Amino acid sequence: MSVESASLIDKHISTNVILSNIKNPAAVLTLSGKIARLNRRCQQFLPNVREGRLLGDYCEEAGVFGSLRNMIRHARSISGLHPCKLQTKHPEAPGSWLGFFSVLCSQITHKPIAILLEVDDHKVERENRIAALDQDADKRLIALRQFHQDGIHDALTGLKNRRYMNSFLKMECDLIKRQSTVGTLVVVDIDHFKRVNDTYGHNAGDKVISEVANCLERRLRESDVACRWGGEEFVLFLHNTSGHRAFSTCEELRTLIQGHQLEFDSRSLNVTASFGITSLQTQDSPQSVFARADKALYQAKTMGRNQVQVA
Structure with a gap:
């Protein structure tokens, strides 16, 4: 040129x-x-x-x-x-x-x-x-x-943002059709987050979101993708992981969040999170795989929160 x-x-x-x-x-x-x-x-x-x-x-x-x-x-x-x-x-x-x-x-x-x-x-x-x-x-x-x-990063947490995950998941759905790759989508929601905001204020809410994001990022591998979907909800993509291994990873994440003590204005806060997971299938679109993960998350919420459910 x-x-x-x-x-x-x-x-x-x-x-x-x-x-x-x-x-x-x-x-x-x-x-x-x-x-x-x-x-x-x-x-x-x-x-x-x-x-x-x-x-x-x-x-x-x-x-x-x-x-x-x-x-x-x-x-x-x-x-x-x-x-x-x-x-x-x-x-x-x-x-x-x-x-x-x-x-x-x-x-x-x-x-x-x-x-x-x-x-x-x-x-x-x-x-x-x-x-x-x-x-x-x-x-x-x-x-x-x-x-x-x-921009592809969330300003508060530094994780990937929703826009990035939408494009990324479309690519993964296309790849699984061509190459039969393996992957698991995880939707994570902080339990009783509104109660934190109402009780301690929005600054405390931001602190909780940031700390949960750190827990997720600290445990995940470099090949995995973590995204802040919006509000108190996160979306994870676990590469080359499915079934029992994916469930075990999410259990470790859930336990890590549950055991993490947050300090805010000289007060200690403990939070938990619910997980909905599903493995990608060859016929999946981004919409269908999200629908299954959301269904699993809904089950985790209705069954008492602070747990992992699979769809």
């Missing part, structure tokens, strides 16, 4: 502002798949990566899209955040990793102008990125809008 092409993209979107405030490896691609701009973390993550080269020189899409060309075509036709699985071609870089991509529209024409690709190699909290923005008001506004559009 010529320098003029990268410069043209820079005239339509603020690539430097976007990339300099993303701590994960990230790159802006042309609509033909060439690397227009990349951040420093991306240069460290993919050795010898260069602007102007095709992304396909360094990696390939190994998930539901099957190729980088299909991935980019999908991004151009459907707006939103889309997960992908990237397989590196370089022996010194990690073998495969989860990424997510979205189309970037021109601030002038409002038409697709580029693709933003970010690699999820560690947890990033959006507040830290926003706090580190340049003090220039216009740049801050542009970057802040970008984070709201493409």
Whole structure:
């Protein structure tokens, strides 16, 4: 790609502002798949990566899209955040990793102008990125809008958010149809959460949500995904786990939460949580697997709470 092409993209979107405030490896691609701009973390993550080269020189899409060309075509036709699985071609870089991509529209024409690709190699909290923005008001506004559009983390807990889980689960349902993979969806709900808010206030409620999130994240493996679904509800995806093993994992999580003592304003709080779990099946859609997990959670609630139920 010529320098003029990268410069043209820079005239339509603020690539430097976007990339300099993303701590994960990230790159802006042309609509033909060439690397227009990349951040420093991306240069460290993919050795010898260069602007102007095709992304396909360094990696390939190994998930539901099957190729980088299909991935980019999908991004151009459907707006939103889309997960992908990237397989590196370089022996010194990690073998495969989860990424997510979205189309970037021109601030002038409002038409697709580029693709933003970010690699999820560690947890990033959006507040830290926003706090580190340049003090220039216009740049801050542009970057802040970008984070709201493409953010995948919950601001309170640092876990993945509902938007991310929706896209991720769709990808997993597609994969199980093609490759017969194994996975379990878990819905977690903090018991009597309204009572905590009413008795101790919303600050205490936020503290409870954050502490439960820490318990979940501390026990789960790196390959698992934890999401704050909304309010006091969480959604987990356990990779390559089903049946008794999934139940045992959730029992450990339930026990960990029950035994965790929270301190708030010199007072001790104890909370419990209910779990509904279900394994993915080849015919599943995101809607059907969520419906089963919700049914199991409802059973856990009606049978006394603080327990794990399977559907």
